[in-house]
Amino acid sequence: MAEKPPAFLLDASALLAYLQKEPGFEAVREALREGAGISAVNLAEVVGKLKTKGKDPDRILRRLLAMGLEVLPFTLEEALEAGALDPLTRPLGLSLGDRACLAAGKVRRLPVLTTDRSWLGVVPGVEVRMVR
Numbered sequence: 001m002a003e004k005p006p007a008f009l010l011d012a013s014a015l016l017a018y019l020q021k022e023p024g025f026e027a028v029r030e031a032l033r034e035g036a037g038i039s040a041v042n043l044a045e046v047v048g049k050l051k052t053k054g055k056d057p058d059r060i061l062r063r064l065l066a067m068g069l070e071v072l073p074f075t076l077e078e079a080l081e082a083g084a085l086d087p088l089t090r091p092l093g094l095s096l097g098d099r100a101c102l103a104a105g106k107v108r109r110l111p112v113l114t115t116d117r118s119w120l121g122v123v124p125g126v127e128v129r130m131v132r
Contacts, residue, residue, distance in 0.1 A: 078103045105127070114130065
């Protein structure tokens, strides 16, 4: 029997807000309870930030996986979509990680949770929800 797909897609900023108990962490906690995924690209961003702060990403990731966080592969379709978003989003300062998350949300038809207000209304077909 196939597992239920995630109900939400987390941006790195949303997951970091949860891990650091920053404003909006409650919304991310609720998304994790309902079923959340994160693109492997965005997870790499989170791991980098945690390492920079001297944290143990392996221990934290094990805890998140035990909570049900699903790490989603970055597919060819998502890569092509992220590349196509470059001209639209680069002038707004969005990074490759940002485009990867938006592309994954569009391709997978999942609402994206983020702390980045500049994402609102930028990509047609992507529901962006602010966690704070």
